[in-house]
Amino acid sequence: MKCAKHSSEALGVCAYCGRAVCAECVKDSEGTRLVCSPTCAEPLLRNEKALNLILQKSLQTAKASAVYCYLCSALSFGAGVAAWYTAPVPFLIWFTVGCGIVLLLAGIWYSRVGRRQ
Ligand SMILES: [Zn+2]
Ligand SMILES: [Zn+2]
Structure with a gap:
């Protein structure tokens, strides 16, 4: 396969x-992708920027979910403590505390996802 512009052996094909x-x-093009010209590099770069924006948004969502999970887990633990004093039903206490633990773990997982860049 020969390059269309320089008639030398091609390395690969333009990503666009x-x-x-x-x-x-490749010497003229910037960025990490294999492109034939700046005209092709530009829309690719724009796509990457859009992708980064979506990624940023999902990271924010993960952070919001982490806060939500922590809040719900605190509520569940609170309900467990309240059940302990008001209605000492073992099932109720274990259920609320169990939910609190699961939500706490989910919150930790979400905040780890949110921190990953
Ligand atoms: Zn060439
Ligand atoms: Zn191209």
Whole structure:
């Protein structure tokens, strides 16, 4: 396979338009993807930026979920303590405390996901 522009042996194909790309072409292009020209690099870069934006959004959602889980787990533990004093039914106490533990673990997991960049 030969490069369309430089007629030297191609390294691969452009990630955007699929044309053959040689070492000479890659020298001009910026970024990590194999592209034939800045014209092809631009929309790819824009796509990557959009993807990053979506990723950023989902990280924010994970952080919000972590806060929500922590709140619910605190409520469950509170309900467990309240059940201990007002209605000492073992099942009720274990159920609320169990929910609290599960929600706490979910909160920890979400906050770990939210911190990953
Ligand atoms: Zn191209
Ligand atoms: Zn070339």
